[in-house]
Amino acid sequence: MTSYPPAQCCTVGFRHEGALQGKAIRITGGKHEAYLATPPPDKAKKFAILFLPDIMGIWKNSRLLSDEFASNGYLTLLLDTFNGDPLPVRAVVNDEVDIFKWLAGGSTGDNPHNEPAVDPIVLDAIKFLREEYGVKKLGAVGYCFGAKYLVRHWKWAKEQAFYQAIVWFDEHLRE
Template identity: 55%
Template sequence: MASNPPGDCCVKGVKHEGTPTGVDINVGIHQAYLATPDPSTAKDAAILFIPDVISIWQNSRLMADQYAANGYLTLIIDPFKGDALSLNRPDGFDFVSWLSKGSTGDNPHTKEAVDPIIEAAIQYLTIVKGFKKLGAVGYCFGAKYVARHFKNGIQVGFMAHPSFVDEDELAGFKAPLSIAAAETDQIFPADKRHRSEEILAQGGLPYQINLYSQVVHGFSVRCDTSKKNERFAKEQAFLQAVTWFDNWLL
């Protein structure tokens, strides 16, 4: 694998302050959040936001709003059919069971279950909204599905602290890809990061892997912004994504 499976660190973090300005919608039967740019600054491209296991919540809504503030219509799709995890679960939570069966035992969050949800979101942006240029951001859990859905129309990608991305999935992303990595990350540690570099270099397409010091897995979504180094890393990772899309998607 190019990154390890999710773990307890995937639900640790801090809720950020702010008032979301987008709207909660449905894409078919799936919960979603749509952030729309001001018409005067709107770009002819959209971003699909594939979230971590906390899905559509305060922090991800604020981030989608910021992508919209930079001109990109942005859609967050809930990959979990309403079964997202809450922030800061108690130690000992059975993460593997939740992934394989869901909280109710009959709602798995495997690739077989998630792939059709991502495909529906892509169709919404490209068919219903009519966008010809489509980028995607994937945070932790969501990174795998950025890689998997190049074939369905994702043209430029960004991942932050990716989890359980298979090597063949990473190699199969035949488009520009940027990755934000944490210095301390048991899911995307140095050996996985270096292996990812090798895979992307072999692909011969534009790629970027930025390493942020003094932060841990999840920093780009759930860090403690009262800490200067964490806030800096979060903001720079966001700018990394926007700059990547501005250069390769437009």
Template identity: 50%
Template sequence: MASYPPGQCCIQGFRHEGEATGQIITFGPENVQAYVATAAPDKVRNGSGILFVPDIFGLWQNTKLVADQFAAEGYTTFVVDVFKGDPLPYPPPMDLNFRKWIEEGDDGKPPHNSAVIDPIILDAVRALKERYGVTKVGAVGYCFGAKYVVRHLNKTSGIDSGFFAHPSFVTQDELAGVQGPLSIAAAEVDQQFPPDLRHLSEEILQKIGLPYQINLYSGVSHGFAIRADISQPQQKWAKEQAHAQAVAWFDHTLQLSSEKL
């Protein structure tokens, strides 16, 4: 594993306050939902947009607010409901069987595995390009969502550059298969992405030979980039810097041709 499977820390964190300004749409043959935050025409970054694969809470408040931030930076952002209406509620129930929810879904819903999610990602990339005129796609993933950034950072899926924070469930083979530049925001305290796996990931990315970046944030734990306690100055700063890291990465990698990377 390049990161361990989701654990208890993946369901902990804080809900953020604010008013989301995007809209909910449906896309693809199965009418999957997405939250879309559209960049203002005068701020669009050279035809670039962002596919956002969320954490296990799906299209919740925190996700929407972060998407709105990307749109304010000039990146129309498409947040995919990879759970097809079955995200974990926030806060999660005390008796949650996390593993069962991932492998089997809940109340008749489909499981939350690659066989179900991969086609959704492909449909989302197509929708982002066809509906919103995006020509270069960056992908962001938080916790659970990191796996699908890694799986689809390739020419076949149509994703040009990737960023993820505090990953879970990423395998070594998946990471070794990326075909585009990748930026990682890591937490100092993270059972899913501890130092040994972070160093292993660095070794894998070095061998690939494409541009990569791994930033380590002190004083924070798994989930900080999407569920930080922003009443705590260090957590708030780290969350904001991880977001700035993603924007700077896409500013660099999506605005340059692949020959220059």
């Protein structure tokens, strides 16, 4: 999805195993759901990672990846960029959903997952990490859908150490 429209690659993956270590939280006065994974005190590096997930949002795999980043010393915020409306894993795997329709209006038709809807959520998360945790240096990972929003906020990276884990969106490279 990061280079081309959503395709079969969005529905392929593997399952991670393990016990969850982080916790579910709400940020921005309860407005957005997130998963916060904190590093052990002896490994804390005073840096954070903003995790922008794929279309399946906050689920066991993405939580376990967040926990792994935290175990290596990075406070990690896994953000619900879908306003409570990620695609269920089974719907993605079984090709039971029209991804373009979902992007345009969400599952209910009135909850879009486009730039005007997602950009403010990402900015709220950055503000949350800065204000609530005093984060001065923030890295980010974006998987599939999330990579687009990582690139869209790359301008913010001029003052930060921002890292993109997936490929670039062609249209955003030209901006």
